[in-house]
Amino acid sequence: MQGTSTTTPATTTDAPSRPATTYARTDRTVPTRSADRASYDTELVHSILDEGYVCHLGFVRDGAPVVLPTLYARVGERLYLHGSTGSRPLRMTGKADPGLPVCVTVTHVDGLVLARSAFHHSINYRSVVVHGVAHDVTDPDEKCAALDSLVDHVVPGRAADSRPANRKELAATAVIRLDLEEVSAKVRTGGVNDEPEDLALPHWAGVVPLRKGYEAPLPEADLAPGTDLPDYLAVR
């Protein structure tokens, strides 16, 4: 499904760019089951990451796993994750910043797969799992750009149409970064995989697609006079 070229690990704080077309496979990114659903294609990984609003950030605290929903954005081959300086994972990175081992997972549920047999029920989904070590973003310019990217990730074009963070707000916000090096996607698409002997059973079978996109925007009651809905919200 993919070639065998690899990305070059980033060694500086500059976001890696111009990746090869696939991520290198590792022990952690080759699944033990449904390996045919795995992909290491950078474009596929990027598209899945860019479509999500929230990732699930996993880290280890006192030996036990913790998984928290977290805002994020992708910039080239790097993820930025948002949090206040009071949040647990960021305080852990903040001390001497040896880095925090994390796993970041983004999942889209696209449809419900209803088979004639209970066993073959499934979900059409696209997910990306990123393993790596996250670091606190301390450079002010990188932090400002990362915050812009976090806003633009939610609604592209929005950062330029809002008041930028001031010094106090910047200080109150923590951002961590995680480079996209050890990455895999997993995708299930298509219809039902029933057993041949089940096809004549009288159970309805098929896929129920989930609704995507968003409803009509709800403006605040106290918008400044003449503030219209921006084009970047009207198009979807």
Added chain:
Amino acid sequence: MQGTSTTTPATTTDAPSRPATTYARTDRTVPTRSADRASYDTELVHSILDEGYVCHLGFVRDGAPVVLPTLYARVGERLYLHGSTGSRPLRMTGKADPGLPVCVTVTHVDGLVLARSAFHHSINYRSVVVHGVAHDVTDPDEKCAALDSLVDHVVPGRAADSRPANRKELAATAVIRLDLEEVSAKVRTGGVNDEPEDLALPHWAGVVPLRKGYEAPLPEADLAPGTDLPDYLAVR
């Protein structure tokens, strides 16, 4: 926001039932930030869990966190999580079953909160985080019932309208259970929280609700003649 009563930890393999109205607070379930958004209300937790299709299962492997999207279902005060016997977390529980420390998180993104200031951009969401130790389900009756609940969690009423798993399929499926003891919800709702001095800025502000529900079901091409769309799919 909640009272101080607690649930009784389960000591048997029977699913706990008739909980108190709130889960007990612990070090792990009291957040270090936005504590006003936290809730320990059992009904709220149940409603968030029941609405999700996929949870994010976190566990520790070789000292590093792993977060995988996983099918699940709630039965009373217990979660059942689905996987094949080849999957990593289940193999880990399978050996002598000391249990696998896990964190299970379910998140719904309900809306995009666009503030006049970049800093106050947010997401309306509802999430539940469950900490605990998961165990392999080995009792055949519990496993069959758990598989039914996994199917019914995706589409209520569906388990009765499908061919039940046979012995071979049951053997090929692993289920782990996790009791709801150390649990918290976190919810953000409502509009924008801009600074008073930003209200006159000419930026549109408001909430963009995300679409929910599902599209028209897509039947397989080879349904048995006379197989109509079931009522449980037509109602939504």
